Structure formats: structure tokens, C-alpha cells
Amino acid sequence: MIRGLPEEEFFASGHRACAGCGAAIAMRHITKAAGRNTIVVQATGCMEVVSTPYPETAWRLPYIHGAFENTAAIASGIERALKTLGKKYNILVLGGDGATFDIGFGALSGAIERGHNFLYVCNDNGAYMNTGIQRSGATPKYAHTTTSPAGRVIPGKLEWKKPLPFIIASHRAPYVATASISEIPDLYSKIKKGLEIEGPCYVQVFSPCVPGWGIDSAKSVEVARLAVETRICPLYEIEGGILKITKDIKEPKPVEEYLKAQARFKHLSETQIKEIQAFVDGEWTRIKELEEKKCRFY
């Protein structure tokens, strides 16, 4: 229990997630921030499977799961229905990176363009973990997944991760933020903010997957923290189109420390690690520039 957070649990223990599951840590604290007056819409994925085995449920909030790619559309329907009923609840939309970056991107883009009042939270662990660790648009470059295996010819995934928070911000979303399960108070306040601000808000939570990343189940928070400290996972928020870094990393650790902690990167050559370091440095400079020059996303 982290000091200062509400004691009431809305994501009950006894769910079937793996020991050390980053997403389960995220669910627990996201729902604490949202509170009782909340309707949850969740995409197909690990979190749905582990939390709703009929006739059991881990959810102490009204909850609906429809399909993989349509949470933003289901939420749109709920939001407009509540409007006609004159009711106002938090609408918390939850999906993994496969549901958000890839298959549900169209539905999310449409819902944000229409301006529905909800908070969409993407649990980003960088692959389709529920189906057995397949490559997604959020998978980092060179990561080994079961569909981008580190082979003798092709060394894992060949492309960089899709810059989804910036794409969402460009939709004129009033609030976009990145968060990590290693920074719970920051995650908590970003969820609160995303629910308070009127309109479609988006928070992307960086969360390790124990079997997917090949890490020890006791190390998921530690590895998430390394991602922040190496600038792999920059923490920022974009409010009203203006970016602000919420955790400045003045003396970053080398990305190698983060990469070496995970089996999915164990095949990496020195050159590949250098390439990743250069990319991360470049991205950080770009984000810094956006902040310093007060560049507007819209």
C-alpha cells in the first residue's frame, strides 16, 4: 500500500494474473484513482481474461467487455446514453497496446475526434502478451517476440515503436500523458487529471510483462523504473496541446542496463545497443525541444 492513496480496492485480489504482473499493478491503482463512480470498459486481453472468469469477477465497479478493437466505440455509446439519462460517471476505458496501437486504433481515433468524455488508458507492455507474446505496433525495435523472433537473419522486430501519445495529442485531445507502474503517485495523479478534464483523454502506462519480457517476477517494478531512468520511457503530459516533462532525467543511465535486464533483448549486438541509445537520445532531445519551445500539438 502506498501512503496517501485510498485504501478501498476496486480491482480485487484473487484475480488470475501472473506473479509480478505489471498490468495488474496498473489496474489496481488506476481504479483507486477513478473511484466508485466509474464505469469500466475493457478490451479483450490478459486483464480481461484474468479478471472475469465466470462466475467470478475481480471488478467492484460496473464493467463491460465487448471485443478487442471496439472499447472506444462501446464507451462512446455509454457516454451518450448517460447523457440522455442525465447521469455523469467516470468512463474508464482500458486496453493493451495491441488493442490500442493496432486493432482498435480506428475506433479510438474516431471517438477522440468526436470528443466523447472518457479516459482511455493503454497498458503498454509492447506486445500481444495474451496470445503468447506476438509483435505489436508498440513493440520496441529489435525485441524478440514469437512473431518477430531473433533469428539468424532477422534480429527481432525491425521497426521503431509507433509514437501513439503524439498522434492522439494531434487529434486535439485535451489531455495526454505517459506514466509508469514504477511511479505510482504520478500515475495516480495523471489518471485523476484525465478523468477530471472534460473530453477524450489518454494515458499510456508503461508496464512490464514478466513472461513476455523474460524478467524475474520480483523485478517488474525495477525494470519499469530502469526504463524511466534510461529515458526509454519518458514521462510527460500534453495538456491543451502543450507538452511538459513530468519527470526530468538529468543523468540518464545507459539503455544497456535496461536492455540487459530482459531476455527479449539478450541477442542484441553492441551496434544494435548503440543504435537504440542514439534513438533514445534523439527522442529525448526532441521532447525537450517540444517542451522548451512550447510547441503546440494543435
Next chain:
Amino acid sequence: MPEIVVEASRAMALGVKLCKPKVIPMYPITPQTHIVEALAEMINNGELQAEMIHVESEHSACSALLGAQAAGVRTFSATSSQGLALMYEILPIISGNRMPCVMAVANRALSAPISIWNDHSDAVSARDQGWIQLWVESTQEAIDTTIQLYKICEDHSVLLPGMLCLDGFTLSHVYERAIVPEQEQVDAFLPEYKPYIKLDPEKPITMGPIAFPNSFMEFKKMQHEAMLQALKVIKNVHDEFAKQFGRAYGDGLLELYRMEDAEYALMGMGTLVGTARVVVDKLREEGQKVGLIKLRSLRPFPKGELINATKNLQGLTVIDRHISLGYEGPLFSDVRSALFESDIRINNFIAGLGGRDITQKHLRKALLSLKERREGGWLL
């Protein structure tokens, strides 16, 4: 009750308006669009208190339908052809969650080759997804059946979604005389929507859980039983409607035309039935003992009623506006399966695909085929 000359799509929209849905997610596709355009006008002119959601795909239209209904309000949407195909994934999710959503399908062929014109391949291909399917012949029937469908689907012994199937263009774009009921009449017939379950922080429930092999079949069995129960409810609601509004369509499941002493009959759904009525009349004038069976409810399928309706026939010819490629007309398969213990001869014609006209000549040839010992086939 004002009688007006109205396009069937607009009439549908007027019927929907009388049922007061609160959320209407929609995505344009020909030939359905006139329905939602009319509803958009009504909303924007303040005549209908509802929210239209201009979703970015039919997949999302169907998903928003689920969300809105789950939040506790009456909903409506409309689609056709590829649009229904894109919704396909969500159809069994709505029925499996027992959400009584109502949707119009202005029936249109499925691509390829692309065709905007009518046949029944879109909705018939979706018939196994747990939606009640009522098929209509005329503008008046479209209005009346829409009002009935909400009451049928929302009945707590049913709780299933429903599709109102009307032929694209051959009905959706046709102007006919129709009576639009008064709001007070509909209010007396169709009560305010009271959700059986809803998403409510006061009483949290989990919708759409994962079912393991030890419970999945029970869910499906309950849905099937609700479908069978719907056979009774469709009839009862139809009878109640007939009493209150003075218009009836057979028993609500089947409509029989000149079947009293008929030896041979045609069977089909949708607008082709209108042409078939004329053919039957003409053959009757020639002294032929022929009749017509219109199927209104494809799902649930009225097996018992069909057995009764056909027991004195010598031959029944089924017209399918769709083909299960590699086998036969799906309606024919259903009919033959229902009648397999009877000794009536049954044959099948495939007709009207992709908007091909179904003419009197076609139907005359089909209706006399069994009497003249000819086989079924394609009415090209």
C-alpha cells in the same frame, strides 16, 4: 391516424421515432442511408430527443449500440451489405450479452462483384448470430414491424436483439401509401424502456466475462431457449398490435395468401412476395389451385406453423434471394428440414441476386414447376 405517401426508408424512420430510442449510432451505406438521414433531420429539428453518434465504421456503430444499450437506454441503428458484414463480429456479442438492440437492414448483395442492389445475402448470412430476424414486404409492414420488434426484443422472457429486414431499393426507396400511427397509440402499446440489467455504479455487475468450457454451453442453450420463446412472443405482440392498430400480417410468423384449398404454393421473404401475390391471383383466375406463404420470421424459424400451413399441399416451391454457394438456397434448406417428415414435394429456385428483377414470368414458371414435374434452378 394520418395516411401519407412516403418513401419506405422515411416511414421506417417515422416508426423508429415513435419508439423513442435514445442513442442512434450510424455509419452511412447505400441503400440504408435514407433511414438515418431522416432520423438525423428529426433530431436536429428537435422532433426526436436522441443522440446520434457519427461513428467511423459499422463495426463501431454496432459496438456503440452495445455500449448504449448496456448503459440502460433503447437504441437503433441501420445498415446494409458490407456494413452488416463489418458488424458481424459484434452481432453475437450483443445477442450473447442479451441486449435487446434493434437494427434495420436494408438488404443488399455482398461484394464481389460489388453491387449496391438488393438480395438477401447480407442478413441471411448473419442468421445464426442470435438476432431475431423479421422480414417485411411493404412500407406499412416496415413501420408496424419496427414498433412490434422493440416490444418483442425487450420482453424479459426474450431479451434478444432484432433485425428488421427490408429489401434495399425495391422497398427502401419505394414510395407507398402508409398509415403512421399516433404517438399516444404507440406509447400505449410500447412501454418506456426498462433495462433488465445495466451498467450502474450503485449496483456494479460484470458484463461480457470469459466463460470456460464448463459454462459456455449453458449460455448458448439459454439463448436458444429464449429464441424459441420468441416464437410465442412474436405472435402475441403481433396479435396485440393487430387488435390495437387494426392491421395484421398472418400470425406474425407466417402470412398465408390463398392457401385454403391450395395444392401448390410459393414461399419467400420480402418484396418478391408482392409480385407473387399477383401471380397467384392470375393463376387462380385460370383455375389453378395455388397459394403463397410469406415468411416473416426467419429466426426464430416457425417450424410448427409451417408444417400446419403446408399439410394439404402437394408441392412447395421456395424462392431464395441468396445461395449458400456449394449447396442450395438457405431458406430452402430450412424449409426442407422442417418438412422432412411430410411427403410434399419441395423444390428451390435462386432468384433476384444483386438486384436482378424477379418478374411475374419468373414466379409463374417457379410456381408451376412441381405440377409440371420440372426441377428447381436459377431464375436468370
